[in-house]
Amino acid sequence: MPDPIPAYGPRPVERRLPTEEARDLLGLVREVIEREVKPKAAVEEEAGHFPRDLFRLLSESGLLGLPYSDEFGGGDQPYEVYLQVLEELAAARLTVGLGVSVHTLACHALAGFGSKEQRAEHLPAMLGGGLLGAYCLSEPASGSDAAAMRTRAVRDGGDWVLDGTKAWITHGGVADFYTVLARTGVEGPRGISAFLVPGDAPGLSAAAPERKMGMKGSPTAQVHLDGVRIPDSRRLGEEGQGFSIALAALDSGRLGIAACAVGVAQAALDEALAFTADRQQFGRPLADFQGLRFMLADMATAIEAGRALYLAAARLRDAGLPFSKEAAMAKLFCTDAAMKVATDAVQLLGGYGYTVDFPAERYMREAKVLQIVEGTNQIQRVVIARQLAGPETRR
Template identity: 60%
Template sequence: MPADRVLPGPDAVELIGRVRGLAEDVLLPRAAEAEAAGAFPRDTFHALGRAGLLGLPYGREYGGGGQSYEVYLQALEELAAVWATVGVGVSVHAMSCFPLAVFGTERQRRRWLPGMLGGRLLGAYCLSEPEAGSDPAGMRTRAVLDGDHYVLDGVKAWTTHGGHADFYTVMARTSDHRTRGISCFLVPGDTPGLIADPPERKMGLTGSATATMRFEGVRVPAERRVGGEGQGLPIALAALDCGRMGIAAVATGLAQAALDEAVRHARDHTVDGAPLIAQQGPAFALADMAASVAAARATTLAAARRKDLGLPFGQEASIAKMVATDHAMKVTGDAVDLLGDEGYSGDRPVERYLREAKVMQIFEGTNQIQRLVISRALGKAGPGALTAPAVRAPGQEATACTMSEASSA
């Protein structure tokens, strides 16, 4: 059954209803076949763009949807509950837009953001490298200023939408300083020297194209640098905070889908004349699964609401990502167990859900990294305090991570 949601107003109820209907009408008929074939659904992202769903958390003045993160993440969850590849893709696209939307100049935003948010373009985020996955400060990709262009050389690993994206948000080293020597660039996908390796072979999310991107003398106009030289790492970390909430929402949607499939099976399948759901063992397993989904959703929305209020939310984003993805792994595994041989069969979607859940514990920072982020935040925390957010006019967008907050992550 669909998730029972408490939304902030009638407009949000209408939006989530539209997203749910689109997911059922457009995504559901294609998801299983596309995943089995490993087919990247580029036309599906075009359809989502036309529906205004690729720029939901960004300002309407730049072509976005003007939605709070509380609403955006629940829309993302609805998409992921039907097709996780698409949920991940929308989250990655939103994260790829974040540096320009938050740290770009007004001229840059006016020039490039409408195309990125309006659905015509699909983004990718290039941070990880083969030797610097969980340590972005150790990256080796370089950007050297040559007149009015930067020349980028290096390799970026595990790039979602790699080879299919229309633009790449790229972090590259502009000096040897470990943390203040990285800068952010907006690179068009058709730039000469930008090369995608063949897609990775993965156990799940097979419809999502993931590739290593090679930068071989890629010339990028200096005006496409976002933020100042050396500000790239805090920009990247701020984007990751938002991306982690996105993956938490995707994982929650995936867990909800697994729970729904398990409940249907337990209602329809009988043993000794009684439905499974009437027997204590299966019923208690379903109860635990429902509690896990509710906990994942609650932690995700708690982080979102802090962001919407303009409060620091990095620790909460890490908690949400860790809790939601760990719960998704448990719930999808329990769903396979409850369905038994039918769950293990590829004829039922829970087998695919289990394979898709695993990677969510890994990308946007492994859950071990999330534990490191959370524990460091606890070490810095002072005495508990009650915080009153600043009063804003209705509809005013909450401030994203500040540069100083991101620097301390």
């Protein structure tokens, strides 16, 4: 006989995975989460501890290269599957889910635009060799306006010499490699190139990590490049192609953020369901009260809508179809939904939701950053509107 369905409380997310291999993969992910992630998440986040050993374990388990070709050590999984893994990881601890998403983003330029020789030399270690990556696009004075970057790379014989500062870099100071966008030519987007920079390159250093509202376990820091010399063999793609490489990476990365947002929202809903099922007021569970039941229903609906949106965009990507607009929509909707769901979870827990003894307040603080990273939600609206109505008229 199957176990009876509980009257109240969270239920496992039902995944619609395309293959038996994908279902086995998700089983492995859930085992790792239950054993290695959940037991330490709250304590390590409060202490600001970055779980570097956990990322090595994820690499050894094949979970840091899921959407990349098995020819170079990747998992050869469709984005539809990879994103559902990200959602599970982010629900357990956003530092881990977002960290995997950022690492995947850092590998994108090499996997998509590197030569076969470059991929053969570097990708196996990046995907399954225990390495961790970071992505360096933003700068102190150029966030949303990434094409205004000031970091420069100057040719010197067969080498490039990089100088500048990158800002808001997840894994800054702990990464083993950095995908760096730098200006190699004229002003604007056409004068930018992409480079693969080792984490131990002379002249590369990181500032002290930023003191953040949430995600305290994930280091975010400025990265300084002071005469960093790398050979031309570490330039990715053609000279001047860097901005288009960056945009292609961001389209995929935004789906990663959307999946992470749904994970955080799901965790917040699960916490609210468990609390309202257990908490008694006026002689019955909070979950009996219609006003609160309607809040839970709205939270669950927003989560399912977000999940459907990011999966639909992922299927477009897997089919080789344009998905830039859909990725921006997914990032916009899912992160806004996560913020609303997490805020409502705090409200449903009442005073307990405002204390660090319950994870709801952490979910609320973490959800906020997802509306900012990989292009603010205001920028997502710009991207969507351009796809719908064309570029803005300049007078």
